[in-house]
Amino acid sequence: MHLRLAIISVLSCALLSACTERFVADPDAVREGQRIYLQECAACHGALGGGAGPASLGLSTIPPDLAGLKQRNGGYFPREFVGRFIMGRLEKDDPFSPMPDFSAVGLRHVYPNGGADGEVLETDFANLLDYLEAIQR
Numbered sequence: 521m522h523l524r525l526a527i528i529s530v531l532s533c534a535l536l537s538a539c540t541e542r543f544v545a546d547p548d549a550v551r552e553g554q555r556i557y558l559q560e561c562a563a564c565h566g567a568l569g570g571g572a573g574p575a576s577l578g579l580s581t582i583p584p585d586l587a588g589l590k591q592r593n594g595g596y597f598p599r600e601f602v603g604r605f606i607m608g609r610l611e612k613d614d615p616f617s618p619m620p621d622f623s624a625v626g627l628r629h630v631y632p633n634g635g636a637d638g639e640v641l642e643t644d645f646a647n648l649l650d651y652l653e654a655i656q657r
């Protein structure tokens with residue numbers, strides 16, 4: 521009897537962990553993404569992604585909390601949406617909002633000397649998204 525109970529509990533644990541989707545990012549990618557985030561985004565979105573960073577004083581729209589994207593989206597990190605938003609491929613709620621279109625301005629603080637031709641490199645972009653996914657609460 522006890523053995524059967526033990527088997528059932530082991531099986532349900534295995535099933536539960538198989539069903540719980542967990543984001544496991546490469547720590548180097550996350551670290552690199554954080555470096556980019558701190559230079560390009562933190563002034564507006566806060567050092568920890570909580571929104572309303574020091575540069576948001578006086579902005580017409582308050583930069584939202586980025587660590588709560590998953591929570592606000594039914595427990596799923598909207599990677600596609602975030603990517604499109606950063607690259608200016610989505611219409612903003614406020615067309616005059618100060619959120620930069622990074623496909624136009626590039627990562628100008630990461631490459632102040634115009635490296636990467638002002639373009640956002642695929643790896644930088646992927647690392648940034650990995651970092652944002654990793655900080656979701």
Ligand code: HEC
Pocket residue numbers: 557560561562563564565575579581582583584586589602605606612613614615617618619620622
């Ligand atoms: C100059 C300030 C500023 C900078 C720099 C900035 N943002 Fe934003 N961001 C905003 C504002 C303001 C909004 C709200 C715009 C809107 O909703 O139309 C916003 C919105 C967003 C959103 C949409 C969030 C939501 O809940 O809809 C994402 C994602 C985002 N920013 C990511 C980033 C990332 C990543 C960076 C750095 C690569 C960055 N932002 C840099 C000001 C900024």
